[in-house]
Amino acid sequence: MLESTVAAIRPLDEAAMAAARELQGRLTKPAGSLGALEPLSVRLAGLADACPPPLPEPAAVAIFAGDHGVHAQGVTPWPQEVTAQMIANFLAGGAVVNAFARQAGASVTVVDVGVATPIPGAESADPAGPRLVSANVRAGTRDMTVTAALTRDEARTAVETGIRVAGELIDAGAGILLTGDMGIGNTTPSATLIAAFSGVDAEAATGRGTGVDDETYARKVAVVRAALARHEPDPADPLGVLATVGGLEHAALTGLILGAAARRVPVLLDGVIAVSAAVAAAAFAPDAVGAMVAGHRSAEPGATAALRHLGLEPLIDLGLRLGEGTGALLALPVVTGAVRVLHEVATFDSAGVAEK
Numbered sequence: 493m494l495e496s497t498v499a500a501i502r503p504l505d506e507a508a509m510a511a512a513r514e515l516q517g518r519l520t521k522p523a524g525s526l527g528a529l530e531p532l533s534v535r536l537a538g539l540a541d542a543c544p545p546p547l548p549e550p551a552a553v554a555i556f557a558g559d560h561g562v563h564a565q566g567v568t569p570w571p572q573e574v575t576a577q578m579i580a581n582f583l584a585g586g587a588v589v590n591a592f593a594r595q596a597g598a599s600v601t602v603v604d605v606g607v608a609t610p611i612p613g614a615e616s617a618d619p620a621g622p623r624l625v626s627a628n629v630r631a632g633t634r635d636m637t638v639t640a641a642l643t644r645d646e647a648r649t650a651v652e653t654g655i656r657v658a659g660e661l662i663d664a665g666a667g668i669l670l671t672g673d674m675g676i677g678n679t680t681p682s683a684t685l686i687a688a689f690s691g692v693d694a695e696a697a698t699g700r701g702t703g704v705d706d707e708t709y710a711r712k713v714a715v716v717r718a719a720l721a722r723h724e725p726d727p728a729d730p731l732g733v734l735a736t737v738g739g740l741e742h743a744a745l746t747g748l749i750l751g752a753a754a755r756r757v758p759v760l761l762d763g764v765i766a767v768s769a770a771v772a773a774a775a776f777a778p779d780a781v782g783a784m785v786a787g788h789r790s791a792e793p794g795a796t797a798a799l800r801h802l803g804l805e806p807l808i809d810l811g812l813r814l815g816e817g818t819g820a821l822l823a824l825p826v827v828t829g830a831v832r833v834l835h836e837v838a839t840f841d842s843a844g845v846a847e848k
């Protein structure tokens with residue numbers, strides 16, 4: 493499934509992009525006045541092979557959750573159980589991602605790809621609310637400073653889970669997928685993946701996550717450095733990189749992105765966990781970048797390094813460092829607005845407005 497998905501990913505359609513550029517030039521506004529929305533609309537036309545492209549509706553957030561063996565190295569102040577407890581919170585509708593999803597009119601699907609502790613009250617979730625998909629590959633990764641986080645088979649299973657979830661959401665009608673994550677400790681593998689794929693130094697890729705102190709930050713950088721030194725991940729072997737220094741949610745997010753790209757549906761990226769999966773997806777299929785929209789610039793420095801590596805500019809920059817899909821949800825109206833312009837704005841000709 494991974495190989496056929498990668499093989500299905502094609503470049504953006506030049507004719508649709510040319511049509512969108514030409515249409516942008518005829519709309520009743522000075523050329524270029526919508527800034528970054530104009531090239532975004534052109535790219536989405538290229539992805540849809542159509543001008544105008546469909547409105548990116550309805551929106552579906554997929555939150556992939558997993559735990560991390562590297563938690564044992566003291567890279568985060570939070571107990572591992574918070575991953576499972578926050579899933580219960582997502583299912584009850586009480587997290588920030590739920591508030592933003594309600595505001596944006598997006599559905600929320602939570603996918604357990606590797607949570608290590610029981611999810612409290614998972615069985616009593618509201619059937620009309622956020623959905624839980626149980627696809628647990630193993631109870632958290634192994635500690636990457638000691639051994640490979642995952643076997644290649646486990647990493648593949650998680651990637652293919654992400655591909656499957658993308659397909660199910662698109663089959664159910666989603667016009668855009670949004671990435672979400674939950675996994676205490678997951679900014680550490682995110683930094684390691686970004687360093688491995690982009691070549692930036694461990695320190696440049698590593699941030700303070702949930703707000704670690706100076707001592708924990710220094711330990712975190714050392715952990716990233718140690719994992720890179722132990723495994724020497726080869727960016728030409730993306731499955732190997734995900735297996736040795738990644739996480740189950742990172743692998744599944746990589747699959748979600750590849751699955752969306754193969755179906756030519758845009759995928760709106762959240763923060764540092766999402767963009768670390770995006771660099772992995774680009775290593776599998778460089779043309780997958782055409783389907784990616786960078787929702788926001790996370791405060792994590794690794795996110796900026798990853799976006800530079802991908803050649804993507806984020807839509808908003810609010811200093812967020814939460815994850816869950818929150819930054820992607822806040823950016824969603826910008827994406828919809830970029831496409832809506834191509835559908836609804838009059839041309840100089842049709843509106844009888846004089847050109848310069």
Ligand SMILES: Cc1cc2ncn([C@H]3O[C@H](COP(=O)(O)O)[C@@H](O)[C@H]3O)c2cc1C
Nearest residue numbers: 568673674675676677678679701702814815
């Ligand atoms: C209550 C709470 C809610 C969260 N929602 C997202 N994260 C975010 O923080 C975690 C990553 O940060 P680190 O690598 O420093 O542990 C992830 O679970 C991420 O989604 C949360 C973290 C906490 C504590």
Ligand SMILES: O=C(O)c1cccnc1
Nearest residue numbers: 701763764790813814815
């Ligand atoms: O950028 C993110 O998504 C992020 C940053 C810090 C902690 N959790 C998530």
